[in-house]
Amino acid sequence: MxxxxxxxxxxxxxxxxxxxxxxxxxxxxxxxxxxxxxxxxxxxxxxxxxxxxxxxxxxxTTPKRSNGETPYSLVYGTEAVLPAVIQALSNRTENTKENEENLHLNLDLAEERRESALIREASYKKSIERYYNKRVKRSTFKVGDYVLRLNSTIKVEYEEKLGANWEGPYVISQAFGNGSYKLETTSGKAIPRTWNGVNLRRFYF
CATH class of the missing domain: 1.10.8 (Helicase, Ruva Protein; domain 3)
Incomplete structure (x- = not known):
């Protein structure tokens, strides 16, 4: 009504x-x-x-994919009892004395639980890195090559969807073994800082 x-x-x-x-x-x-x-x-x-x-x-209270633990469990060493579960009969809600002893025990083991979660998270990140590296086709350049630079890496010039994705061309002036390069303009003016090869693309006249 x-x-x-x-x-x-x-x-x-x-x-x-x-x-x-x-x-x-x-x-x-x-x-x-x-x-x-x-x-x-x-x-x-x-x-x-x-x-x-x-x-x-x-x-x-949601387990994270990276470590299999919930943020709550990493802080208190045990899983939270959800409001909907409190009304149901269970050992955790009925036997309060035993539950309190278990909570103290879990707190003592919380540090070990965090360390295990940290190891699993590091392993998860490594697996993501391996998967990414398999799919990435790294480009290598040598001194004198002409390249374009990814526009989104230059915050001042980047205009999001309205701007061009690549700008240049530039010339590779130095090549380092870690996949980074020094650039200069076609007139010979040096470009500040080094640039990762991921953000460069070969240019053909």
């Missing part, structure tokens, strides 16, 4: 509050709003707050 159908604003507020979730109802009623506008503003504010807390809880 639409609140606008009530002539008395107090009845409108009561009917509006009844249609809210229980947790929101209690807070809105406790604030004793004097108008529909204030009641609606309070409800929207509380719902946004709860939504934000739910997102934060989801982030803290």
């Amino acid at each position: 639409c609140p606008d159908m009530f002539e008395d604003e107090e009845e409108q507020i009561d009917e509006f509050v009844k249609g809210l979730p229980v947790r929101i109802q209690e807070n809105v009623s406790a604030s004793a709003p004097t108008s529909m506008q204030k009641a609606s503003q309070m409800a929207h504010k509380l719902m946004g707050h709860i939504e934000g807390r739910n997102k934060e809880l989801a982030h803290r």
